[in-house]
Amino acid sequence: MAEIQWLKDVDAALKQARTTGKPVLLDFSAAPM
Amino acid sequence: MESISSRFIPFHAHIKDQKPVFDRFNAQWTPTQIILDSDGVERHRMEGFLPADDFLAQLDLGLGKIQFQRKDFATAGKTLRTVCEAFPKSGAAPEACYWAGVAAYKGSDDPKHLGATAKALKERYPESEWARKASVWSS
Numbered sequence: 001m002a003e004i005q006w007l008k009d010v011d012a013a014l015k016q017a018r019t020t021g022k023p024v025l026l027d028f029s030a031a032p033m
Numbered sequence: 034m035e036s037i038s039s040r041f042i043p044f045h046a047h048i049k050d051q052k053p054v055f056d057r058f059n060a061q062w063t064p065t066q067i068i069l070d071s072d073g074v075e076r077h078r079m080e081g082f083l084p085a086d087d088f089l090a091q092l093d094l095g096l097g098k099i100q101f102q103r104k105d106f107a108t109a110g111k112t113l114r115t116v117c118e119a120f121p122k123s124g125a126a127p128e129a130c131y132w133a134g135v136a137a138y139k140g141s142d143d144p145k146h147l148g149a150t151a152k153a154l155k156e157r158y159p160e161s162e163w164a165r166k167a168s169v170w171s172s
Contacts, residue, residue, distance in 0.1 A: 006045035
């Protein structure tokens with residue numbers, strides 16, 4: 001499975017969603033990356 | 034199973050780096066995942082760790098809710114039935130079965146779908162609140 005390219009800019013994610021029509025998955029964590 | 038990237042715009046925030054984004058979306062605990070529709074409206078929220086199958090089932094439940102909200106009842110029903118069939122032991126399954134039944138009803142205007150859903154929920158998930166919610170549809 002391809003690695004997920006998580007965005008770090010939430011407003012960029014929201015803009016992409018509006019452009020593509022895709023929903024957004026917001027992931028909030030406190031785990032070490 | 035379609036990948037997350039093909040179905041969602043994925044965004045990740047760590048509490049140490051993006052506390053204002055936690056506050057903006059009212060993320061009170063970690064892990065939290067929130068599904069927004071393409072207009073940025075929250076449609077589904079998961080709080081706390083979930084094993085993989087439960088997590089994947091919740092993603093489909095969230096997608097199904099978005100499709101339902103858009104009144105695309107055929108697609109919503111298909112997505113929600115996937116949860117019932119592919120992840121029958123997941124915590125999301127009873128809710129997904131319930132809304133799959135509602136989507137089938139709304140897409141056809143045929144109340145038989147509600148009765149069948151109530152029967153299925155009573156048989157498969159008798160202790161769930163979704164079986165109790167659907168019990169009103171039993172004839």
